[in-house]
Amino acid sequence: MTHKSNQSFLGLREKLVEKYQHTGIIVPAAPEKSISALTKTKLNSADEEHNSNEVVDKRARDLQRFLRRIARHPKLVTDCDFRDFITMDGELPKAAFTSALSGSSMKKMFKSFGDVFSKIAFPMDENDRWFEQVHSQVDELDELMGRLLAGIDQLVVGRKGMTIGQDQFSKALSMLASCEENTSLARTLSKLAETHENLAMVGKHMTQEDSSILLETIQEHMALTNVLKEVFYERVKAWQNWQNQVQLLNKKREVKTRHELAGNTDRANQYKNELTDCENKVDQMEKDFQNMSNIIRKEFKRNCQQRREDIKEALLRYIESLIESEKQTLEQWEKFQHEVKS
Template sequence: MIAGNDTLNDPEDIASLKDTDGMIAVDLHLDDDLPQPSVPTKLSFINNPNVNDPPAPSHYLESQIEIVIKQFEKKGEGMNAYIVYKVATITQNMQGYIDREYVVWRRFSDFLGLHEKLVDKYFYKGYLVPAAPEKSIAALTRTKMNTSVDDNTNEFAERRARGLQRFCRRIARHPKLVFDCDFRDFLTMTASLPKANSTVALSGAGVKRMFKTVGDVFSKMAFHMDENDRWFEAAQQQMEDMEQNLGKLLRAVESLSSYRRELISGTDSFSKALSMLSSCEENTSLARCLSHLTETYENIDQLHGMQSDKDCALLAEGINEQLQVICTLKELFFERVKIWQNWQGAQQNLTRKREMKARHELSGRTDKANQIVDEINSVCFSSCMIVICEWVSLFLQFL
């Protein structure tokens, strides 16, 4: 059995919640001993004077929620093996949450299924749905093929648990997604959720998503949208710059972490050499000094190891998460382009129907003309719905 540290009831694990500017403050630190800074209310690149954010519900401003994912276990053997994660939730004045504390066990596919449901319901409206941790074929193979628990499997499970915790906490900070029924059931239902077959790494749904992504790329190249809104143009450029700068920072942090690991290896070898030298030294005083020096370098080696872990857990993973947010925002901007494409298609369809109506009237075919009139009314209504619902939804609810 793989097991993490089960210290949920420790007050240090459930950090105190802070209310900042009316938003839910969630501790994003992995080290409970670190001070908790205030959490920004929203992710904003530049201010758009033409867009007014809808006010958050009053019950949301007074609500608090904390989600902790630290413990995990391995279930099953062989090809049926999988890892489940303990999701502990503490709420206060949350609408739809009856109890104050909830504890459920969820497998990784449940998190992916939740992400897929939220994307289907909210992404086309302009809501930023946080990206879930990516699937890993290597990790899946290691989990199913290894009969015993090794350090690599344990380290991977801890890293994934941190990613899942950040994913849930980002959803909990959203004033709309936090009250979604699927997210609430995910946190509160003790029973196992229906298995999401579409989230399997090698499945027909995965192949469909791949072809859909390729189709979106070709659609983006085939239909060029002339950007008239300078705010969106500036925001897209700023995201491109941020993605480039964060990518450079991530590579620098990874190089720093690699350097620390090499330093750990060198310090360990040096401490072993000092230990051998102190054991061979005939002078008692010098041997004692060498022994103390050996202990010092062993402590330095442990400190380098702890710092390397912090570099990976706090810096590298945090920067990579911000890169995922930027990629999600770019996809969200492309949703706006797809709405524009649908709008153009509806207008072309309307123009074609009007031309057919004119030809039927000139030829005296009134029955066909009346049929085309009904189709024109339907097309006009669809075009109106596209303009009113989708465009207004995007401009007023865009993050």
């Protein structure tokens, strides 16, 4: 499915968010294009085509992870838009927020700012101890995963630098061997150059494993953590709407009482009907808020379980890759030793 355009993936995610996120369901974040990587890809020369391929391959893996994450969700996997996305050819409607800043997108932007200010002006009185603890856990998890991601990124950069160094060292040894007059020494230098060239290939493969297994797995779960925060905020908005309706109900009750005390029976009866509708809305909003809270609890537990499974699987794959890399390194040096002694 990765042959579809980037905006089709964003459009799918936008539809799922619109339908499910306000209910408490975690909709995986669609990977966005890296502007810096895209710029490098467009500016690459023919000699650097492999760098461009790396960007494309990573993009494909990210999109595949996004689709697999949706397919693993018991609710999202049955969604008609997701089914159409994976079964129908051609482009689906594009995401509205990826287009230019139209009037509707500007309204959405200012609406988001309004939500933020509303949250500040009308803070939620959290009475659920579970949510208080989870908020702290998620913030701490986000910070720790950020540190882990930075460490893995340094590992990738360091191994890539070592691989480049080995490749350059191999070329230098090869040039030195071609200039060496002593046949035996020239042969040894040539074999050593070949060994370092092969080790550079092993290192390049491990650099790819560092990125595709470790780095991208942590990036995916950091994105899910951010989505979880968005879901928590949806719950805050649901609580605010409920409390606003409660305040409106209290005001209507006060007005009805004043009319009754003033002897305005007709006006009092009119507010009686309005009070009934308002009370029904309050009851429904309270019910929706409780249902949303229960769904978030289930989603959080499911997300934690999947994170443990994914990271465990990634670490096992990475350890196996490391072991294989060390075996190949040992084989190269044993081969060099045998050829030098023979």
